[in-house]
Amino acid sequence: MNNEYQNRLTALQNYLIEKNIEVAMITTPANIFYYTGFNCEPHERFMALIVDNRTKEFHLFVPALDEEIAANDSCISSIISISDEEDPFSKLKNKLGTNITRYGIEMKSVSVFQYNDLQSSFPEATYQDVQPFINLQRMKKSKTEVAYVRKAIEIIEKVLAEGIKKVRVGMRETEFTAELEYLMRIFGADGPSFSTIVLSGEKSALPHGTPGDRKFKKGDFLLIDFGVIKDGYCSDITRTFIIGEATEKQKEIYDIVLQSNNAGIRAIKSGVPVKTFDIMARNVISEKGYGDYFNNRVGHGLGIEVHEEPSIHENNDQIAEEGLLFTIEPGVYIPGYGGVRIEDDVYINEKGKVEILTSFPTELQIL
Numbered sequence: 001m002n003n004e005y006q007n008r009l010t011a012l013q014n015y016l017i018e019k020n021i022e023v024a025m026i027t028t029p030a031n032i033f034y035y036t037g038f039n040c041e042p043h044e045r046f047m048a049l050i051v052d053n054r055t056k057e058f059h060l061f062v063p064a065l066d067e068e069i070a071a072n073d074s075c076i077s078s079i080i081s082i083s084d085e086e087d088p089f090s091k092l093k094n095k096l097g098t099n100i101t102r103y104g105i106e107m108k109s110v111s112v113f114q115y116n117d118l119q120s121s122f123p124e125a126t127y128q129d130v131q132p133f134i135n136l137q138r139m140k141k142s143k144t145e146v147a148y149v150r151k152a153i154e155i156i157e158k159v160l161a162e163g164i165k166k167v168r169v170g171m172r173e174t175e176f177t178a179e180l181e182y183l184m185r186i187f188g189a190d191g192p193s194f195s196t197i198v199l200s201g202e203k204s205a206l207p208h209g210t211p212g213d214r215k216f217k218k219g220d221f222l223l224i225d226f227g228v229i230k231d232g233y234c235s236d237i238t239r240t241f242i243i244g245e246a247t248e249k250q251k252e253i254y255d256i257v258l259q260s261n262n263a264g265i266r267a268i269k270s271g272v273p274v275k276t277f278d279i280m281a282r283n284v285i286s287e288k289g290y291g292d293y294f295n296n297r298v299g300h301g302l303g304i305e306v307h308e309e310p311s312i313h314e315n316n317d318q319i320a321e322e323g324l325l326f327t328i329e330p331g332v333y334i335p336g337y338g339g340v341r342i343e344d345d346v347y348i349n350e351k352g353k354v355e356i357l358t359s360f361p362t363e364l365q366i367l
Contacts, residue, residue, distance in 0.1 A: 004144060005075040008035050008137065009051070009058065015133050016053045016104060023096060024051040024104030024130050027114070030304045031106065031134055032060075038074035039232045040066050046088035049076070051104075052096065059095060061088065089117040098122055104130040139301060139309045140323030146347055148233035149303065149325060150357055152193070153345055156228050156235045157360045159183040167243065167367045169218055173198045173211035180226060189228035193236060193306045197225040204240065205339040207296055207331065218244035221338040222367065227306060234306045236327055237358050238343035241367045253290070253332050254340050254364045260284040260330035261342045261362065264298055268328075270321050270352030278314045281330045290332045293339075299327040302345055324348045325357075 012035065016024055026032055026049040033039040035049055038060065045063040052059065060076040067081040080095065082088045100122050107129040110118075118125070141149070163180045177198045184192060198211040204223040216222065225238040240257075242250055264281030278298040285294045301308035302325055310318055312326055329343030344358040 002037075002075050004142060005035060005037055009075075011137060012051060012130075012133070013053060013056070015130070016051060019102075019104075019128060021102045021104040021128050021130070022052075022054050023100050023102075024053075025049075025092075025118075026051070026106065026130075026134070028106055028109045031138075033232055034134075034138055034304055036060060036074040036076050038062075038070045038076075040069065042066070045084070046082055048088075048092075050092070050096070061092065089121045093121040096122075098124065100125045102126055102128060104128050106131040106134065135309045138303065140321070141303060141325045141347070142323075145233065145303060146325065146357075148231050149235065149345065149347075152189070152228050152230040152233050152235035153237070153357050153359075155184065155187045155189050155230055156226065156237055157358065158187045159189075159226075159228070160224065160237065160239060160360055162187075163224075164241065164365070164367055167216065167222065167241075169216055169243065171216045172213050173200055173203075173216075174213060176216075177211045180224070184228050189230055191229050193227035193229045193234035197223070197238075199223045199339075200243070202336050202338050205333040205335050205337060207333055207339070207341070216243055219247070219250075220244075221250065221340065223339060223341060225341065225343065232304055234302055234304070236302055236306050236343065236345060237360065238329055238341045239360060239362070239365075240340040240342065241365050243367050246364070246366055250338075251364065253334075256285060256288045256290060257330055257332055257340045257342050258362055258364075260294075261328060261344065264328040264330060265344065265346060265354060265356060268320070268346060268348065268354035270319075270348050272320055273317045274310050274312050274320050274324075275314050275316045277320075277328065278312050278316075281328065282314060285330060285332060290334075293332045293334050294330060295333075296331075298330050301326045320348060322348050322350050322352055 048061045050059040059078045062070045064081040064083040103125040201220040204221040220243045222241045227236040260281045267280040297313035299312035325347045331341035333339035
């Protein structure tokens with residue numbers, strides 16, 4: 001994949017030239033991975049990819065304890081390690097000099113603390129936001145990236161198929177969550193892509209609730225929203241089940257959400273605003289009288305991070321194009337009663353058509 005990293009870096013360099021930006025500092029771990037192949041969470045330590053357009057050089061500043069991994073995994077040959085007692089901005093200044101007038105940063109990611117250090121180190125510099133360009137670049141997925149996401153989806157669907165066999169009345173949400181996360185590792189995941197959501201009964205009405213000590217009961221909705229990371233790429237899927245026996249109202253709500261999911265996916269193609277996908281899915285739920293119980297966007301981009309661009313909501317006029325990879329996840333959430341969400345991962349291929357990457361059945365299953 002080295003050529004792909006080089007092409008991404010070249011595109012970034014060209015953008016910096018166009019905007020007269022002399023040096024760019026990329027600090028978001030996901031963006032560093034995107035450009036270099038080095039995947040690391042530095043926590044409180046400093047880590048940055050430096051693109052110096054004055055010299056056409058790249059430098060990767062990493063915590064000393066990650067130097068060996070960075071040298072092995074990164075396509076960047078200039079690795080500069082920073083030990084815990086060193087001041088990273090002094091090392092940065094020593095490497096770059098102070099005569100920088102236009103400096104590119106990710107403004108949503110740089111802390112006020114880091115910004116103050118930057119201003120002290122490079123007093124002549126003005127700062128430009130390079131994040132929007134990076135977001136646009138990352139939004140269009142290559143075939144290689146889609147293959148990585150497919151692998152992460154394959155793992156999570158195996159986990160789901162095996163996991164639901166373990167559901168039993170009296171089991172706690174936290175207990176079932178542990179079973180699922182154990183299976184993730186068994187089936188080859190590097191870890192969960194976000195905190196696994198397992199919600200039962202009336203708690204399933206909480207779109208982003210937290211698994212607790214509630215025990216599964218006969219007649220419960222069981223909402224499972226989870227994903228894995230594999231080789232740096234994420235999956236994200238939600239399925240809702242019913243334990244034991246379903247009421248007519250539960251079946252009705254489930255069917256409405258399934259129709260909404262199908263309508264959203266049918267609307268997907270290149271050349272139309274991405275808001276179309278939200279509106280088509282939302283209309284189904286609204287027309288059935290449950291519009292007040294669906295109050296979040298219908299989807300989000302997916303890739304290195306579990307939430308990326310584009311945001312699929314009813315006011316996003318961005319035009320869909322080939323290469324976009326995102327979720328469609330309508331839901332109905334009735335406080336005190338329960339909720340249903342059905343989430344699939346989809347991709348707009350080179351023909352501008354939708355490919356549904358998730359394959360786990362969406363029909364209602366009674367466990």
